[in-house]
Amino acid sequence: MILDGKKISAVIRKNLKEEVKRLNDKITLVVVLVGNNSASKIYVRHKQRACDEVGINCEVIKLDENITEDELLNLINNVNNDESFHGLIVQLPLPKHLNANKIINSIDSQKDVDGLTVINQGKLANRQKTLIPATPKGVITLLDHYNINLEGKKALVIGRSNLVGKPLALLLLDKNATVTIAHSKTKDLEKETLNYDLIASCVGIPNFITSKMVKPGAIIVDVGISRVEGKVVGDCDFESLKDVASYITPVPGGVGPMTIASLLENVVESYKEMKGLL
Amino acid sequence: MILDGKKISAVIRKNLKEEVKRLNDKITLVVVLVGNNSASKIYVRHKQRACDEVGINCEVIKLDENITEDELLNLINNVNNDESFHGLIVQLPLPKHLNANKIINSIDSQKDVDGLTVINQGKLANRQKTLIPATPKGVITLLDHYNINLEGKKALVIGRSNLVGKPLALLLLDKNATVTIAHSKTKDLEKETLNYDLIASCVGIPNFITSKMVKPGAIIVDVGISRVEGKVVGDCDFESLKDVASYITPVPGGVGPMTIASLLENVVESYKEMKGLL
Numbered sequence: 188m189i190l191d192g193k194k195i196s197a198v199i200r201k202n203l204k205e206e207v208k209r210l211n212d213k214i215t216l217v218v219v220l221v222g223n224n225s226a227s228k229i230y231v232r233h234k235q236r237a238c239d240e241v242g243i244n245c246e247v248i249k250l251d252e253n254i255t256e257d258e259l260l261n262l263i264n265n266v267n268n269d270e271s272f273h274g275l276i277v278q279l280p281l282p283k284h285l286n287a288n289k290i291i292n293s294i295d296s297q298k299d300v301d302g303l304t305v306i307n308q309g310k311l312a313n314r315q316k317t318l319i320p321a322t323p324k325g326v327i328t329l330l331d332h333y334n335i336n337l338e339g340k341k342a343l344v345i346g347r348s349n350l351v352g353k354p355l356a357l358l359l360l361d362k363n364a365t366v367t368i369a370h371s372k373t374k375d376l377e378k379e380t381l382n383y384d385l386i387a388s389c390v391g392i393p394n395f396i397t398s399k400m401v402k403p404g405a406i407i408v409d410v411g412i413s414r415v416e417g418k419v420v421g422d423c424d425f426e427s428l429k430d431v432a433s434y435i436t437p438v439p440g441g442v443g444p445m446t447i448a449s450l451l452e453n454v455v456e457s458y459k460e461m462k463g464l465l
Numbered sequence: 466m467i468l469d470g471k472k473i474s475a476v477i478r479k480n481l482k483e484e485v486k487r488l489n490d491k492i493t494l495v496v497v498l499v500g501n502n503s504a505s506k507i508y509v510r511h512k513q514r515a516c517d518e519v520g521i522n523c524e525v526i527k528l529d530e531n532i533t534e535d536e537l538l539n540l541i542n543n544v545n546n547d548e549s550f551h552g553l554i555v556q557l558p559l560p561k562h563l564n565a566n567k568i569i570n571s572i573d574s575q576k577d578v579d580g581l582t583v584i585n586q587g588k589l590a591n592r593q594k595t596l597i598p599a600t601p602k603g604v605i606t607l608l609d610h611y612n613i614n615l616e617g618k619k620a621l622v623i624g625r626s627n628l629v630g631k632p633l634a635l636l637l638l639d640k641n642a643t644v645t646i647a648h649s650k651t652k653d654l655e656k657e658t659l660n661y662d663l664i665a666s667c668v669g670i671p672n673f674i675t676s677k678m679v680k681p682g683a684i685i686v687d688v689g690i691s692r693v694e695g696k697v698v699g700d701c702d703f704e705s706l707k708d709v710a711s712y713i714t715p716v717p718g719g720v721g722p723m724t725i726a727s728l729l730e731n732v733v734e735s736y737k738e739m740k741g742l743l
Contacts, residue, residue, distance in 0.1 A: 288591070304587070305584055305588045305590075306587055308586075308587035309583030309584055309585070309590065310587070311590075312587065312589075312590050312631055313566070313583055315583065339651065339652040349590065349591050353590055353635075356646075357631075360648075363648070363650040365646070365647050365648070365650075365651040365652070365657075366646050367644065367645040367646075368638055368643070368644050373643040
Protein backbone atom coordinates (compact mmCIF):
# COMPACT_ATOMS: atom_id res chain seq x y z
CA MET A 188 0.00 0.00 0.00
CA ILE A 189 1.32 3.38 -0.96
CA LEU A 190 1.64 6.02 1.74
CA ASP A 191 0.34 8.86 -0.35
CA GLY A 192 2.08 11.97 0.94
CA LYS A 193 0.80 14.04 -1.93
CA LYS A 194 -2.81 13.29 -1.07
CA ILE A 195 -2.48 13.64 2.70
CA SER A 196 -0.46 16.84 2.42
CA ALA A 197 -3.14 18.30 0.15
CA VAL A 198 -5.74 17.63 2.86
CA ILE A 199 -3.50 19.25 5.48
CA ARG A 200 -2.90 22.29 3.30
CA LYS A 201 -6.60 22.64 2.57
CA ASN A 202 -7.38 22.57 6.30
CA LEU A 203 -4.58 25.05 6.98
CA LYS A 204 -5.88 27.39 4.32
CA GLU A 205 -9.28 27.39 6.01
CA GLU A 206 -7.69 27.91 9.42
CA VAL A 207 -5.58 30.80 8.17
CA LYS A 208 -8.70 32.38 6.70
CA ARG A 209 -10.53 31.90 10.01
CA LEU A 210 -7.67 33.45 11.96
CA ASN A 211 -8.09 36.47 9.69
CA ASP A 212 -4.67 37.95 10.38
CA LYS A 213 -1.44 38.41 8.45
CA ILE A 214 0.67 35.39 9.38
CA THR A 215 4.26 35.88 8.25
CA LEU A 216 7.16 33.50 7.75
CA VAL A 217 10.57 35.07 7.19
CA VAL A 218 13.08 33.09 5.16
CA VAL A 219 16.66 34.33 5.16
CA LEU A 220 18.68 33.30 2.13
CA VAL A 221 22.41 34.05 2.16
CA GLY A 222 24.36 33.79 -1.08
CA ASN A 223 23.63 32.04 -4.36
CA ASN A 224 23.38 28.31 -3.67
CA SER A 225 21.11 27.14 -6.49
CA ALA A 226 19.54 24.25 -4.55
CA SER A 227 18.78 26.65 -1.69
CA LYS A 228 17.08 29.02 -4.11
CA ILE A 229 14.82 26.21 -5.31
CA TYR A 230 13.95 25.17 -1.76
CA VAL A 231 13.13 28.75 -0.81
CA ARG A 232 10.92 29.13 -3.87
CA HIS A 233 9.04 25.95 -2.88
CA LYS A 234 8.45 27.31 0.61
CA GLN A 235 7.25 30.61 -0.79
CA ARG A 236 4.83 28.92 -3.16
CA ALA A 237 3.49 26.66 -0.40
CA CYS A 238 2.93 29.66 1.88
CA ASP A 239 1.13 31.53 -0.91
CA GLU A 240 -1.20 28.60 -1.44
CA VAL A 241 -2.47 28.57 2.16
CA GLY A 242 -2.47 32.32 2.61
CA ILE A 243 0.66 32.66 4.75
CA ASN A 244 2.78 35.71 3.94
CA CYS A 245 6.34 34.62 3.13
CA GLU A 246 9.04 37.29 3.19
CA VAL A 247 12.31 36.20 1.68
CA ILE A 248 15.29 38.28 2.74
CA LYS A 249 18.12 37.78 0.27
CA LEU A 250 21.56 38.63 1.58
CA ASP A 251 24.93 38.94 -0.06
CA GLU A 252 27.15 35.94 0.57
CA ASN A 253 29.78 38.22 2.09
CA ILE A 254 27.51 39.41 4.89
CA THR A 255 29.31 39.41 8.25
CA GLU A 256 28.19 37.27 11.17
CA ASP A 257 27.33 40.36 13.21
CA GLU A 258 25.18 41.78 10.45
CA LEU A 259 23.29 38.51 10.13
CA LEU A 260 22.88 38.17 13.90
CA ASN A 261 21.52 41.71 14.01
CA LEU A 262 19.01 40.97 11.33
CA ILE A 263 17.86 37.81 13.11
CA ASN A 264 17.56 39.77 16.32
CA ASN A 265 15.31 42.27 14.60
CA VAL A 266 13.08 39.52 13.24
CA ASN A 267 12.98 37.89 16.69
CA ASN A 268 11.78 41.12 18.27
CA ASP A 269 9.22 42.02 15.62
CA GLU A 270 5.81 40.70 16.60
CA SER A 271 4.58 40.83 13.03
CA PHE A 272 6.92 37.92 12.17
CA HIS A 273 5.75 34.49 13.34
CA GLY A 274 8.31 32.11 11.93
CA LEU A 275 11.97 32.43 10.93
CA ILE A 276 14.03 30.11 8.78
CA VAL A 277 17.68 30.64 7.93
CA GLN A 278 18.18 28.52 4.82
CA LEU A 279 21.11 26.13 5.15
CA PRO A 280 23.89 25.65 4.16
CA LEU A 281 25.44 28.99 5.07
CA PRO A 282 28.72 30.30 3.60
CA LYS A 283 31.69 28.89 5.49
CA HIS A 284 32.74 32.14 7.18
CA LEU A 285 29.51 32.11 9.17
CA ASN A 286 29.12 29.96 12.29
CA ALA A 287 25.93 28.08 11.41
CA ASN A 288 25.47 26.77 14.95
CA LYS A 289 25.66 30.22 16.46
CA ILE A 290 23.35 31.70 13.86
CA ILE A 291 20.69 29.00 14.11
CA ASN A 292 20.72 29.28 17.89
CA SER A 293 20.24 33.03 17.74
CA ILE A 294 16.74 32.38 16.38
CA ASP A 295 14.03 32.83 19.00
CA SER A 296 13.02 29.23 19.77
CA GLN A 297 9.37 30.27 19.56
CA LYS A 298 9.86 31.31 15.92
CA ASP A 299 12.18 28.41 15.07
CA VAL A 300 9.79 26.64 12.70
CA ASP A 301 12.61 24.36 11.47
CA GLY A 302 13.01 23.05 15.05
CA LEU A 303 16.79 23.32 14.85
CA THR A 304 17.67 25.38 17.92
CA VAL A 305 19.14 23.46 20.84
CA ILE A 306 16.18 24.49 22.98
CA ASN A 307 13.69 22.92 20.59
CA GLN A 308 15.86 19.85 20.04
CA GLY A 309 16.15 19.46 23.81
CA LYS A 310 12.40 19.84 24.26
CA LEU A 311 11.85 17.13 21.66
CA ALA A 312 14.28 14.81 23.47
CA ASN A 313 12.50 15.61 26.75
CA ARG A 314 9.06 14.99 25.21
CA GLN A 315 7.96 18.57 25.78
CA LYS A 316 5.68 20.35 23.34
CA THR A 317 7.83 22.06 20.73
CA LEU A 318 8.26 22.94 17.05
CA ILE A 319 9.34 19.64 15.50
CA PRO A 320 11.57 19.59 12.38
CA ALA A 321 9.27 19.36 9.37
CA THR A 322 10.55 16.17 7.75
CA PRO A 323 10.31 13.84 10.77
CA LYS A 324 7.05 15.52 11.77
CA GLY A 325 5.70 14.85 8.28
CA VAL A 326 6.74 11.19 8.43
CA ILE A 327 4.90 10.65 11.71
CA THR A 328 1.82 12.50 10.48
CA LEU A 329 1.76 10.27 7.40
CA LEU A 330 2.11 7.05 9.42
CA ASP A 331 -0.56 8.28 11.83
CA HIS A 332 -2.90 9.04 8.98
CA TYR A 333 -2.76 5.40 7.88
CA ASN A 334 -3.31 4.29 11.50
CA ILE A 335 -0.05 2.39 11.55
CA ASN A 336 0.57 1.20 15.09
CA LEU A 337 4.28 1.29 15.84
CA GLU A 338 4.20 -0.05 19.40
CA GLY A 339 6.77 -2.80 19.81
CA LYS A 340 7.77 -2.61 16.14
CA LYS A 341 11.46 -2.67 15.27
CA ALA A 342 12.26 0.57 13.48
CA LEU A 343 15.52 1.38 11.72
CA VAL A 344 16.45 4.97 10.97
CA ILE A 345 19.38 5.22 8.57
CA GLY A 346 21.06 8.60 9.03
CA ARG A 347 21.77 10.62 12.16
CA SER A 348 21.38 14.28 11.22
CA ASN A 349 19.87 16.79 13.64
CA LEU A 350 17.35 17.84 11.02
CA VAL A 351 16.01 14.37 10.22
CA GLY A 352 17.58 11.18 11.57
CA LYS A 353 17.84 11.93 15.29
CA PRO A 354 14.48 13.68 15.69
CA LEU A 355 12.77 10.95 13.66
CA ALA A 356 14.31 8.32 15.95
CA LEU A 357 13.00 10.20 18.99
CA LEU A 358 9.51 10.48 17.51
CA LEU A 359 9.42 6.77 16.65
CA LEU A 360 10.54 6.07 20.22
CA ASP A 361 7.64 8.17 21.48
CA LYS A 362 5.40 5.87 19.43
CA ASN A 363 6.84 2.99 21.47
CA ALA A 364 8.82 1.49 18.61
CA THR A 365 12.15 -0.15 19.44
CA VAL A 366 14.41 2.19 17.52
CA THR A 367 17.83 1.67 15.96
CA ILE A 368 19.93 4.42 14.42
CA ALA A 369 22.31 3.28 11.68
CA HIS A 370 24.81 5.39 9.75
CA SER A 371 27.89 5.32 7.56
CA LYS A 372 29.87 3.34 10.16
CA THR A 373 27.23 0.65 10.56
CA LYS A 374 28.49 -2.79 9.55
CA ASP A 375 26.66 -5.18 7.20
CA LEU A 376 23.78 -2.79 6.78
CA GLU A 377 22.47 -4.74 3.78
CA LYS A 378 21.80 -7.70 6.08
CA GLU A 379 20.84 -5.70 9.16
CA THR A 380 17.92 -4.13 7.35
CA LEU A 381 16.27 -7.57 7.08
CA ASN A 382 15.53 -7.52 10.82
CA TYR A 383 13.26 -4.50 10.82
CA ASP A 384 9.52 -3.88 10.65
CA LEU A 385 10.05 -0.28 9.54
CA ILE A 386 12.97 1.25 7.64
CA ALA A 387 13.34 5.00 7.27
CA SER A 388 16.17 5.77 4.90
CA CYS A 389 17.58 9.31 5.14
CA VAL A 390 20.75 8.87 3.12
CA GLY A 391 20.46 10.55 -0.28
CA ILE A 392 21.82 7.69 -2.40
CA PRO A 393 19.58 6.39 -5.22
CA ASN A 394 18.64 2.70 -4.96
CA PHE A 395 20.36 2.44 -1.59
CA ILE A 396 17.59 0.15 -0.31
CA THR A 397 16.62 -2.75 -2.57
CA SER A 398 13.97 -5.45 -2.18
CA LYS A 399 16.64 -8.01 -1.19
CA MET A 400 17.41 -5.97 1.91
CA VAL A 401 13.89 -5.85 3.25
CA LYS A 402 11.75 -8.41 5.00
CA PRO A 403 8.32 -9.06 3.51
CA GLY A 404 5.68 -6.82 5.02
CA ALA A 405 8.08 -4.16 6.21
CA ILE A 406 7.10 -0.48 6.16
CA ILE A 407 9.39 1.60 3.95
CA VAL A 408 9.77 5.33 4.52
CA ASP A 409 11.92 6.95 1.87
CA VAL A 410 13.30 10.26 3.12
CA GLY A 411 16.18 10.50 0.64
CA ILE A 412 16.13 12.98 -2.20
CA SER A 413 18.57 12.80 -5.11
CA ARG A 414 18.50 13.95 -8.69
CA VAL A 415 19.30 11.48 -11.44
CA GLU A 416 19.24 12.82 -14.99
CA GLY A 417 17.01 15.67 -13.89
CA LYS A 418 14.56 13.34 -12.16
CA VAL A 419 13.92 13.39 -8.42
CA VAL A 420 14.51 9.94 -6.89
CA GLY A 421 14.62 8.57 -3.36
CA ASP A 422 16.89 6.11 -1.53
CA CYS A 423 14.60 3.16 -2.17
CA ASP A 424 14.04 1.07 -5.27
CA PHE A 425 10.31 1.67 -5.33
CA GLU A 426 9.50 -0.63 -8.26
CA SER A 427 10.88 -3.78 -6.63
CA LEU A 428 10.01 -2.77 -3.06
CA LYS A 429 6.34 -2.05 -3.65
CA ASP A 430 5.65 -5.78 -3.95
CA VAL A 431 7.55 -6.64 -0.76
CA ALA A 432 6.61 -3.83 1.60
CA SER A 433 3.30 -3.58 3.42
CA TYR A 434 3.46 0.22 3.13
CA ILE A 435 5.84 2.39 1.16
CA THR A 436 6.29 6.09 0.47
CA PRO A 437 6.95 7.00 -3.16
CA VAL A 438 9.46 9.64 -4.28
CA PRO A 439 8.23 12.10 -5.40
CA GLY A 440 4.88 12.30 -3.66
CA GLY A 441 5.77 10.77 -0.30
CA VAL A 442 7.78 12.45 2.44
CA GLY A 443 8.57 15.58 0.38
CA PRO A 444 5.07 17.09 0.32
CA MET A 445 4.54 16.04 3.95
CA THR A 446 7.62 18.08 4.87
CA ILE A 447 6.22 21.20 3.24
CA ALA A 448 2.80 20.69 4.88
CA SER A 449 4.46 20.19 8.28
CA LEU A 450 6.48 23.38 7.89
CA LEU A 451 3.27 25.30 7.19
CA GLU A 452 1.69 23.68 10.25
CA ASN A 453 4.66 24.85 12.30
CA VAL A 454 4.24 28.44 11.11
CA VAL A 455 0.55 28.47 12.05
CA GLU A 456 1.37 26.78 15.37
CA SER A 457 4.02 29.39 16.09
CA TYR A 458 1.54 32.15 15.25
CA LYS A 459 -1.09 30.69 17.57
CA GLU A 460 1.45 30.22 20.35
CA MET A 461 2.53 33.86 20.04
CA LYS A 462 -1.09 34.99 20.15
CA GLY A 463 -1.90 32.81 23.14
CA LEU A 464 -4.30 30.70 21.09
CA LEU A 465 -2.75 27.35 22.05
CA MET B 466 37.47 -8.56 32.15
CA ILE B 467 35.92 -6.40 34.82
CA LEU B 468 35.37 -2.72 34.06
CA ASP B 469 36.53 -1.47 37.41
CA GLY B 470 34.57 1.72 38.04
CA LYS B 471 35.75 1.88 41.60
CA LYS B 472 39.39 2.00 40.56
CA ILE B 473 38.97 4.38 37.63
CA SER B 474 36.75 6.73 39.60
CA ALA B 475 39.36 6.83 42.37
CA VAL B 476 41.94 7.97 39.80
CA ILE B 477 39.57 10.64 38.48
CA ARG B 478 38.79 11.88 41.98
CA LYS B 479 42.49 11.98 42.87
CA ASN B 480 43.19 14.08 39.77
CA LEU B 481 40.23 16.32 40.51
CA LYS B 482 41.44 16.84 44.06
CA GLU B 483 44.79 18.02 42.73
CA GLU B 484 43.12 20.25 40.17
CA VAL B 485 40.83 21.80 42.77
CA LYS B 486 43.87 22.46 44.94
CA ARG B 487 45.68 24.08 42.01
CA LEU B 488 42.67 26.25 41.18
CA ASN B 489 42.94 27.49 44.77
CA ASP B 490 39.40 28.87 44.96
CA LYS B 491 36.21 27.96 46.73
CA ILE B 492 34.28 25.86 44.23
CA THR B 493 30.69 25.40 45.35
CA LEU B 494 27.96 22.96 44.38
CA VAL B 495 24.47 23.73 45.65
CA VAL B 496 22.13 20.79 46.17
CA VAL B 497 18.49 21.58 46.80
CA LEU B 498 16.58 18.90 48.67
CA VAL B 499 12.83 19.30 49.00
CA GLY B 500 10.96 17.16 51.52
CA ASN B 501 11.86 13.92 53.24
CA ASN B 502 12.33 11.23 50.60
CA SER B 503 14.71 8.84 52.32
CA ALA B 504 16.44 7.64 49.13
CA SER B 505 17.00 11.28 48.13
CA LYS B 506 18.58 11.98 51.50
CA ILE B 507 21.03 9.12 50.95
CA TYR B 508 21.93 10.32 47.43
CA VAL B 509 22.48 13.85 48.67
CA ARG B 510 24.71 12.60 51.46
CA HIS B 511 26.78 10.65 48.90
CA LYS B 512 27.21 13.77 46.80
CA GLN B 513 28.22 15.79 49.82
CA ARG B 514 30.79 13.21 50.89
CA ALA B 515 32.24 12.99 47.37
CA CYS B 516 32.54 16.77 47.17
CA ASP B 517 34.26 16.88 50.56
CA GLU B 518 36.78 14.32 49.40
CA VAL B 519 38.00 16.38 46.44
CA GLY B 520 37.75 19.75 48.16
CA ILE B 521 34.54 21.02 46.52
CA ASN B 522 32.25 22.92 48.84
CA CYS B 523 28.79 21.35 48.86
CA GLU B 524 25.94 23.40 50.23
CA VAL B 525 22.77 21.44 50.81
CA ILE B 526 19.65 23.55 51.03
CA LYS B 527 16.90 21.57 52.76
CA LEU B 528 13.39 22.79 52.08
CA ASP B 529 10.04 21.92 53.55
CA GLU B 530 8.00 19.67 51.29
CA ASN B 531 5.19 22.23 51.30
CA ILE B 532 7.33 24.93 49.67
CA THR B 533 5.46 26.71 46.86
CA GLU B 534 6.66 26.64 43.26
CA ASP B 535 7.28 30.40 43.32
CA GLU B 536 9.41 30.16 46.45
CA LEU B 537 11.50 27.40 44.91
CA LEU B 538 11.85 29.27 41.60
CA ASN B 539 12.98 32.35 43.53
CA LEU B 540 15.58 30.38 45.37
CA ILE B 541 16.91 28.84 42.14
CA ASN B 542 17.02 32.28 40.59
CA ASN B 543 19.13 33.53 43.47
CA VAL B 544 21.56 30.64 43.10
CA ASN B 545 21.70 31.24 39.33
CA ASN B 546 22.65 34.88 39.86
CA ASP B 547 25.20 34.29 42.61
CA GLU B 548 28.68 33.98 41.13
CA SER B 549 29.96 32.15 44.17
CA PHE B 550 27.84 29.12 43.20
CA HIS B 551 29.19 27.01 40.33
CA GLY B 552 26.81 24.10 40.12
CA LEU B 553 23.17 23.55 41.05
CA ILE B 554 21.30 20.31 41.48
CA VAL B 555 17.64 20.02 42.40
CA GLN B 556 17.33 16.52 43.77
CA LEU B 557 14.57 14.52 42.11
CA PRO B 558 11.85 13.40 42.62
CA LEU B 559 10.08 16.56 43.70
CA PRO B 560 6.75 16.61 45.59
CA LYS B 561 3.82 16.32 43.18
CA HIS B 562 2.53 19.87 43.60
CA LEU B 563 5.74 21.18 41.99
CA ASN B 564 6.19 21.19 38.20
CA ALA B 565 9.51 19.34 37.93
CA ASN B 566 10.02 20.29 34.27
CA LYS B 567 9.54 23.97 34.96
CA ILE B 568 11.80 23.87 37.99
CA ILE B 569 14.63 21.96 36.32
CA ASN B 570 14.49 24.32 33.34
CA SER B 571 14.75 27.35 35.58
CA ILE B 572 18.30 26.27 36.42
CA ASP B 573 20.93 28.29 34.54
CA SER B 574 22.16 25.82 31.91
CA GLN B 575 25.74 26.79 32.75
CA LYS B 576 25.25 25.59 36.33
CA ASP B 577 23.12 22.57 35.37
CA VAL B 578 25.67 19.92 36.38
CA ASP B 579 23.04 17.17 36.06
CA GLY B 580 22.66 18.08 32.37
CA LEU B 581 18.87 17.95 32.61
CA THR B 582 17.80 21.31 31.19
CA VAL B 583 16.41 21.26 27.67
CA ILE B 584 19.26 23.52 26.54
CA ASN B 585 21.89 21.03 27.68
CA GLN B 586 19.93 18.05 26.37
CA GLY B 587 19.60 19.82 23.02
CA LYS B 588 23.31 20.63 22.95
CA LEU B 589 24.08 16.98 23.58
CA ALA B 590 21.77 15.92 20.73
CA ASN B 591 23.44 18.53 18.51
CA ARG B 592 26.93 17.39 19.49
CA GLN B 593 27.79 20.73 21.06
CA LYS B 594 29.99 20.97 24.12
CA THR B 595 27.80 20.77 27.19
CA LEU B 596 27.37 19.42 30.70
CA ILE B 597 26.55 15.76 30.15
CA PRO B 598 24.38 13.82 32.65
CA ALA B 599 26.75 12.09 35.05
CA THR B 600 25.70 8.47 34.59
CA PRO B 601 26.05 8.24 30.78
CA LYS B 602 29.18 10.39 30.96
CA GLY B 603 30.63 7.99 33.50
CA VAL B 604 29.82 4.98 31.31
CA ILE B 605 31.63 6.50 28.33
CA THR B 606 34.62 7.52 30.45
CA LEU B 607 34.85 3.96 31.75
CA LEU B 608 34.69 2.41 28.26
CA ASP B 609 37.24 4.95 27.00
CA HIS B 610 39.57 4.12 29.84
CA TYR B 611 39.70 0.51 28.70
CA ASN B 612 40.24 1.65 25.10
CA ILE B 613 37.10 -0.09 23.93
CA ASN B 614 36.49 0.87 20.32
CA LEU B 615 32.76 1.13 19.67
CA GLU B 616 32.85 2.02 15.98
CA GLY B 617 30.46 -0.19 14.03
CA LYS B 618 29.52 -2.15 17.17
CA LYS B 619 25.89 -2.91 17.78
CA ALA B 620 24.90 -1.31 21.06
CA LEU B 621 21.63 -1.84 22.91
CA VAL B 622 20.48 0.64 25.53
CA ILE B 623 17.59 -0.70 27.59
CA GLY B 624 15.70 2.24 29.07
CA ARG B 625 14.78 5.64 27.61
CA SER B 626 14.94 8.15 30.45
CA ASN B 627 16.25 11.67 29.88
CA LEU B 628 18.76 11.24 32.69
CA VAL B 629 20.33 8.01 31.44
CA GLY B 630 18.94 6.04 28.49
CA LYS B 631 18.57 8.71 25.82
CA PRO B 632 21.80 10.61 26.54
CA LEU B 633 23.72 7.33 26.73
CA ALA B 634 22.31 6.34 23.32
CA LEU B 635 23.43 9.70 21.88
CA LEU B 636 26.93 9.31 23.34
CA LEU B 637 27.28 5.78 21.96
CA LEU B 638 26.13 7.13 18.60
CA ASP B 639 28.89 9.76 18.79
CA LYS B 640 31.30 6.85 19.24
CA ASN B 641 30.00 5.52 15.91
CA ALA B 642 28.18 2.56 17.40
CA THR B 643 24.94 1.45 15.73
CA VAL B 644 22.56 2.16 18.58
CA THR B 645 19.22 0.63 19.52
CA ILE B 646 16.98 1.89 22.30
CA ALA B 647 14.74 -0.74 23.87
CA HIS B 648 12.15 -0.24 26.61
CA SER B 649 9.11 -1.72 28.32
CA LYS B 650 7.20 -2.03 25.02
CA THR B 651 10.01 -3.85 23.21
CA LYS B 652 9.00 -7.34 22.10
CA ASP B 653 11.01 -10.52 22.73
CA LEU B 654 13.74 -8.60 24.50
CA GLU B 655 15.21 -11.79 25.92
CA LYS B 656 16.03 -12.91 22.35
CA GLU B 657 16.82 -9.46 20.96
CA THR B 658 19.68 -9.00 23.38
CA LEU B 659 21.54 -11.90 21.71
CA ASN B 660 22.21 -9.69 18.67
CA TYR B 661 24.27 -7.05 20.40
CA ASP B 662 27.98 -6.38 20.97
CA LEU B 663 27.22 -4.08 23.89
CA ILE B 664 24.27 -4.06 26.26
CA ALA B 665 23.66 -1.20 28.65
CA SER B 666 20.84 -2.09 31.00
CA CYS B 667 19.20 0.87 32.76
CA VAL B 668 16.09 -0.83 34.11
CA GLY B 669 16.32 -1.32 37.87
CA ILE B 670 15.20 -4.95 37.99
CA PRO B 671 17.58 -7.47 39.66
CA ASN B 672 18.75 -10.31 37.38
CA PHE B 673 16.98 -8.74 34.41
CA ILE B 674 19.87 -9.74 32.13
CA THR B 675 21.06 -13.33 32.39
CA SER B 676 23.86 -15.16 30.60
CA LYS B 677 21.37 -16.91 28.30
CA MET B 678 20.39 -13.54 26.86
CA VAL B 679 23.89 -12.45 25.88
CA LYS B 680 26.15 -13.46 23.05
CA PRO B 681 29.65 -14.60 23.99
CA GLY B 682 32.12 -11.74 24.04
CA ALA B 683 29.52 -9.00 24.51
CA ILE B 684 30.26 -5.95 26.64
CA ILE B 685 27.88 -5.61 29.59
CA VAL B 686 27.25 -2.25 31.20
CA ASP B 687 25.05 -2.53 34.25
CA VAL B 688 23.43 0.80 35.03
CA GLY B 689 20.61 -0.57 37.18
CA ILE B 690 20.55 -0.12 40.92
CA SER B 691 18.20 -2.04 43.18
CA ARG B 692 18.24 -3.10 46.78
CA VAL B 693 17.64 -6.74 47.67
CA GLU B 694 17.65 -7.60 51.36
CA GLY B 695 19.69 -4.51 52.09
CA LYS B 696 22.27 -5.31 49.40
CA VAL B 697 22.85 -3.14 46.34
CA VAL B 698 22.44 -5.16 43.13
CA GLY B 699 22.35 -4.30 39.43
CA ASP B 700 20.22 -5.46 36.49
CA CYS B 701 22.70 -8.11 35.42
CA ASP B 702 23.43 -11.54 36.83
CA PHE B 703 27.13 -10.85 37.28
CA GLU B 704 28.15 -14.33 38.43
CA SER B 705 26.93 -16.09 35.29
CA LEU B 706 27.67 -13.20 32.91
CA LYS B 707 31.29 -12.71 33.89
CA ASP B 708 32.25 -15.91 32.05
CA VAL B 709 30.33 -14.97 28.88
CA ALA B 710 31.04 -11.25 28.54
CA SER B 711 34.31 -9.79 27.25
CA TYR B 712 33.90 -6.84 29.60
CA ILE B 713 31.43 -6.31 32.41
CA THR B 714 30.75 -3.67 35.05
CA PRO B 715 30.09 -5.01 38.54
CA VAL B 716 27.46 -3.61 40.91
CA PRO B 717 28.53 -2.12 43.22
CA GLY B 718 31.85 -0.77 41.97
CA GLY B 719 30.99 -0.20 38.31
CA VAL B 720 28.82 2.59 36.94
CA GLY B 721 27.86 3.95 40.39
CA PRO B 722 31.26 5.39 41.37
CA MET B 723 31.78 6.61 37.79
CA THR B 724 28.56 8.61 38.11
CA ILE B 725 29.79 10.35 41.23
CA ALA B 726 33.19 11.07 39.65
CA SER B 727 31.50 12.48 36.53
CA LEU B 728 29.30 14.74 38.58
CA LEU B 729 32.39 16.14 40.32
CA GLU B 730 34.01 16.64 36.91
CA ASN B 731 30.93 18.56 35.80
CA VAL B 732 31.14 20.87 38.81
CA VAL B 733 34.80 21.67 38.12
CA GLU B 734 34.03 22.09 34.41
CA SER B 735 31.20 24.47 35.22
CA TYR B 736 33.51 26.44 37.53
CA LYS B 737 36.19 26.71 34.84
CA GLU B 738 33.63 27.73 32.22
CA MET B 739 32.34 30.48 34.51
CA LYS B 740 35.87 31.71 35.13
CA GLY B 741 36.76 31.64 31.44
CA LEU B 742 39.33 28.89 32.00
CA LEU B 743 37.97 26.58 29.31
